[in-house]
Amino acid sequence: MLEHLAHIQETAETIAILDALGSLAETARLFNYTRPVLNETRNLFIREGRHPVLDQNLTGGERFVPNDITLEPEESRLILITGPNMAGKSTYLRMTALLTLMAQIGSYLPVASAEIGLVDRIFTRIGASDDLARGQSTFMVEMNETALILNNATERSLVILDEIGRGTSTFDGLSIAWSVAEHIHDKVGARALFATHYHEITALAQSRSAVK
Structure with a gap:
């Protein structure tokens, strides 16, 4: 044996x-999925994308509303997403990450069409939780995970960030979220989706052409 x-x-x-x-x-x-186009660009275009899990598990006659995604290096590299709670921001983020991963492992996608430039890594910072075993608060866990992303992401990465700065005061949280968004755009250059309740951050789009 x-x-x-x-x-x-x-x-x-x-x-x-x-x-x-x-x-x-x-x-x-x-489920009549569509074959995505993979290439060496840094674009990420998805038309009528659906969450691969929620799309099949909604009940009571509910239907998943398809969404478009447009990320490209020069015009929309970093997308800022705002909106009320329960509006679907986190679902949109997860859908983008899942569809990108599925495409790169050879899967067809629940989309009308998709063109996805290959990524070297997918980084996500979604949700809020502490780590009592290590003596780390929710804010400390959030900052450690964010630092890992900032230190390791490249211009070929896909970065997904949800509510950075939520674990501290409003003023400090806004400052942190603003600085993280600036760093990703100015220094890292990765394709990124950045969901936030801090509407002030949308002012970044006025000074940076690749922020939408």
């Missing part, structure tokens, strides 16, 4: 890959 362990593991891995690819293909067939 031991002498065949390597072959058994290799066979199991191959079966797992085939199972995953078969599942992606069957899902694409059942």
Whole structure:
């Protein structure tokens, strides 16, 4: 048995890959998914994109409302998203990350059309939670995760940020969120979606052409 362990593991891995690819293909067939266009640009264009999980799990006759996404280096590299609670900001962020990941693993997508420039990493900072075991408050966890993104993202990365600065006072939170958005645009150059309740940050679009 031991002498065949390597072959058994290799066979199991191959079966797992085939199972995953078969599942992606069957899902694409059942729900009429569309083949995305992948290229080496830094563009991300999605027309009538739907969340791949919520789209099939809504009940009571509800229908997922498709959304468009346009990210391109020179004109709309960083998108600021504002709106009331329960308006769908976080769902929009998650949908973008999921569709990008699905495209890069070879899956068809729940979209009308999609052109996605390859990304080297997808960074997300969504939600709020503390880490009591390590003695870290919600704000500390948020700042550590944000710092990791800022220190490791490149111009080929996709960065998803939801409500940066929520774990502290309004004034401090606004300052942090503003600085993070500035740094991503000016220094990192990554494609980014930035959801926030701080409407003042939208002023960045007046001084930076690639902020929308």
